[in-house]
Amino acid sequence: MSDTNYRELSLNGLWKNNPAIVQLLGLCPLLAVTGSVVNAMGMALATVAVLIASSTSVSMIRGFVSDAVRLPAFVMIIAAAVTCIELLMQAFTYELFQILGIFLPLITTNCLILGRADAFACKNKVMPAMYDGMMMGLGFGAILILLGAVRELVGTGALFANMDLLFGEEARHWKVVFFEDYNQFLVAILPPGAFIVTGLIIAMKNVIDDGIKRREALRTAGTPKESRRVRVTGNVS
Amino acid sequence: MAFLTVSSPHAHGPLDTATVMRLVLLSTLPGVFALSYFFGFGTIINILWASALALGMEAAVLKVRKRPVGFYLNDGSALVTAVLLGIALPPASPWWLIAVGILFAIVFAKHLYGGMGYNPFNPAMVGYVVLLISFPVQMTSWLAPAGSFDGSLLGPIDAVMRVFSLGQVDAVTMATPLDVLKQNDSLLIKDLWADSTQFGSLAGVGWEWANVGFLAGGLYLLYRRVFTWHAPVSMLVALFVMSALFYDGGSSASGGSPMFHLFSGATMLGAFFIVTDPVTSAVSNKGRIIYGACIGLLIYLIRAWGNYPDAVAFAVLLMNFAAPLLDHYTQPRTYGHKTTPRKGEGE
Numbered sequence: 001m002s003d004t005n006y007r008e009l010s011l012n013g014l015w016k017n018n019p020a021i022v023q024l025l026g027l028c029p030l031l032a033v034t035g036s037v038v039n040a041m042g043m044a045l046a047t048v049a050v051l052i053a054s055s056t057s058v059s060m061i062r063g064f065v066s067d068a069v070r071l072p073a074f075v076m077i078i079a080a081a082v083t084c085i086e087l088l089m090q091a092f093t094y095e096l097f098q099i100l101g102i103f104l105p106l107i108t109t110n111c112l113i114l115g116r117a118d119a120f121a122c123k124n125k126v127m128p129a130m131y132d133g134m135m136m137g138l139g140f141g142a143i144l145i146l147l148g149a150v151r152e153l154v155g156t157g158a159l160f161a162n163m164d165l166l167f168g169e170e171a172r173h174w175k176v177v178f179f180e181d182y183n184q185f186l187v188a189i190l191p192p193g194a195f196i197v198t199g200l201i202i203a204m205k206n207v208i209d210d211g212i213k214r215r216e217a218l219r220t221a222g223t224p225k226e227s228r229r230v231r232v233t234g235n236v237s
Numbered sequence: 238m239a240f241l242t243v244s245s246p247h248a249h250g251p252l253d254t255a256t257v258m259r260l261v262l263l264s265t266l267p268g269v270f271a272l273s274y275f276f277g278f279g280t281i282i283n284i285l286w287a288s289a290l291a292l293g294m295e296a297a298v299l300k301v302r303k304r305p306v307g308f309y310l311n312d313g314s315a316l317v318t319a320v321l322l323g324i325a326l327p328p329a330s331p332w333w334l335i336a337v338g339i340l341f342a343i344v345f346a347k348h349l350y351g352g353m354g355y356n357p358f359n360p361a362m363v364g365y366v367v368l369l370i371s372f373p374v375q376m377t378s379w380l381a382p383a384g385s386f387d388g389s390l391l392g393p394i395d396a397v398m399r400v401f402s403l404g405q406v407d408a409v410t411m412a413t414p415l416d417v418l419k420q421n422d423s424l425l426i427k428d429l430w431a432d433s434t435q436f437g438s439l440a441g442v443g444w445e446w447a448n449v450g451f452l453a454g455g456l457y458l459l460y461r462r463v464f465t466w467h468a469p470v471s472m473l474v475a476l477f478v479m480s481a482l483f484y485d486g487g488s489s490a491s492g493g494s495p496m497f498h499l500f501s502g503a504t505m506l507g508a509f510f511i512v513t514d515p516v517t518s519a520v521s522n523k524g525r526i527i528y529g530a531c532i533g534l535l536i537y538l539i540r541a542w543g544n545y546p547d548a549v550a551f552a553v554l555l556m557n558f559a560a561p562l563l564d565h566y567t568q569p570r571t572y573g574h575k576t577t578p579r580k581g582e583g584e
Contacts, residue, residue: 185337186371196345 006131013135019112020143021202026112029103030144031194035155038162040148042096043103044141045166046085048134050107051116053081055133058121065122074117075108082108096165112140143201150197155189157182254353257463258313261510264454265320268506271450272324275382275443277391279328282400284320286332290339291319298348314353318342321361321510325503325550326368327379329391329399329408334375338364358557359517362550369550377546381411382443385434414441415493415502415546422490440500448505455509464513467522468529472508473499475533483541492541504536507549517557524560524567532556 019025029047034040057077065073086104089097097104107113116136121129153159157179163171187193252260272280295315299306309315322338342364350356369376383390386409391399399406412420417433430436439445459466480498485491498504503511512518512529519528532552539548 183372183375187367188371190370192367192370199349 006128009128009132010135013132013137013139014142015139015205018139018143018205019115019136020140021198021205023112023115025115026110026140027198028106029110030140030147031191031198033100033103034144034148034151034194035189036152036162037145037148037160038096038165039099040144041141042089042093042100042166044137044144046089046100046104047107047110047112047144048137048141049085050078050081051113051133051137051140052130053084053133054078054113055116055121056126056130057081058117059124059126059129062122070122071114071118074114074122078113078117079108093166099165112136146201147194147197150201151188151193153178154197155185155187155193157184252461252463254312254314258317260458260461260463261317262313262320264458265324265451265510267453268447268450269320269324271443271446272328275384275390275446276328276380277383278393278396279330279380279391279399280324282393282396283326283328283330283335284323286400287319287323287326287335287339288316290336291315291343294339294343295348298344299352302348302352304352309353312353315343315347318347318360318364321506322364324506325361325365327376329380329396331375332401334368334372335400337371338368340364341367354516356516357561359511359514359553362511362553362557365550366554369545377413377416378410379413381409382435382441385411385442411435413502413546414444414497415540418493418497419540419546425487426493427487440497444502445500448500451505451509455505455513458509458513464515465522465525467525468512468518468532469508471526471529472512472533472536473504475530476504476537477533479534479537483537492537498537498540502540502547503549507532507536507553511549511553517553517560519560519563519567521564521567521569523569524563527563527567528556528560531559 013019017023020027020030026047029043033043054074054077058074061073061077082105085107086097089100089104116133120132124132149159152161158175158177160174160176163174167174188197269280269284292310292315296306296310299309319339319342322342323335326335326338342360346358346360346363347353347356350358380391391406391408395406395408398404399408412435414433414435417429417435421429424432435441437443437445440448455469458464459469476498477495480492480495483492484494492498493501508529512532519525532549535552535555536548539545539551543551545551
């Protein structure tokens with residue numbers, strides 16, 4: 001474990017083992033608060049911060065906690081991190097804190113965070129654990145924001161509404177209206193829309209993966225079939 | 238000339254999918270005619286636009302899924318979905334409303350689940366419910382029926398212009414009888430009927446005849462043995478019993494007479510054209526009876542105490558969920574065996 005492959009860690013967190021669309025962990029916040037970009041972004045930031053903090057601390061104490069009590073210890077650490085984030089958001093983005101409501105404290109129960117603590121952080125050194133937490137958090141956050149953007153666009157015909165909740169006064173004008181006179185498509189904003197769009201995102205990932213695999217197969221197959229026989233002339237490209 | 242000698246038992250040529258679908262389309266005609274007679278040409282334009290979209294989307298999805306396009310288009314199932322949705326939507330709905338409905342019916346409810354025969358939910362009803370939840374304003378603006386207001390009905394050209402928003406078309410919209418009954422709690426039904434012009438002799442003006450039309454079409458389908466009597470009859474009986482139990486004879490808080498419920502809204506359309514869908518309903522006869530009865534029960538519960546004036550679509554979708562469970566517990570006895578052995582029971 002001395003030479004950690006950071007590239008592999010990033011790839012795993014962001015794509016190959018993406019917590020939201022491959023492991024399907026933490027679906028509760030994923031589905032509940034992604035009605036708009038700003039909500040999704042707030043949730044994503046909070047999750048990333050908690051994940052980094054908890055993975056780092058879990059990795060630091062991994063030598064001192066026996067196997068029998070490790071889960072309670074992890075949950076305590078995660079709860080402490082969540083409390084800090086919650087207080088920070090309450091201080092700096094009070095309105096967003098109110099919108100996210102119960103889903104902020106619920107980050108504690110997000111299986112993604114406990115999962116990373118148990119599966120990775122408690123078996124690895126501090127730096128890799130922190131990096132893994134960050135990448136998993138970013139992968140999760142990216143899907144949150146994508147989901148929020150699609151649902152906001154389809155649901156209201158605009159993007160980036162109310163961004164001032166997160167970025168302060170100057171973000172008030174960031175809202176982009178794509179369709180004037182748009183009839184709100186409520187299903188997209190309501191929970192069914194979250195399920196449908198998540199399904200579509202997973203399907204899209206599968207399509208992309210299939211494409212990559214097919215191209216890979218084409219490349220490794222390399223030589224065309226006829227020339228796989230014993231070389232007789234030698235001009236195989 | 239060759240005569241084939243075939244010994245008994247003779248196999249009866251079953252109806253194939255395309256024939257069934259054609260029969261279903263044919264049987265909607267009386268109801269569609271009644272709707273058009275009372276509400277103008279809107280329903281017909283709905284159906285035509287929905288059919289064109291449904292065939293187009295079906296073809297496109299089949300192409301993407303690499304299935305034989307002609308074969309599946311010919312079975313007419315997309316057309317039936319489109320016609321049912323076109324009937325269920327308010328006459329002369331905006332073109333985009335119908336398009337969204339068909340998109341969810343054909344692409345999401347049907348093909349994402351595996352296409353013809355694999356969809357757990359009735360496609361037309363999924364389309365309808367998505368629209369009802371998303372666009373309550375457009376979905377509740379029914380045109381006023383003939384005879385209930387001063388003015389003329391939508392002609393064909395006006396209806397097209399209204400659907401595609403090509404120009405200003407004046408159309409009178411009115412709350413449906415079920416809606417009126419829902420909004421009023423403190424009147425006698427006699428007074429309510431005297432106050433509102435949209436009530437007829439049995440239920441609403443136009444509505445009662447549309448329901449009679451769908452009843453007639455449904456009875457024809459029953460006669461042709463397209464489906465069995467179990468589900469529709471048990472649904473109507475359940476609705477009748479529920480409304481009879483809770484009808485107190487006169488106040489508008491009690492939810493209308495049994496006859497009013499049987500001939501209002503989408504009751505008959507639901508009973509004979511939606512509940513009988515062979516793909517999404519229960520399969521055994523006993524299962525169908527329970528399935529239909531629960532739908533009837535749910536329709537009354539939602540009509541009387543729910544948030545929406547009519548409930549056929551919600552009731553059907555809820556019971557579509559339950560159909561596999563019903564099938565599991567109502568497996569018919571195999572001839573020669575006492576009961577169906579189930580996993581983990583008996584020896």
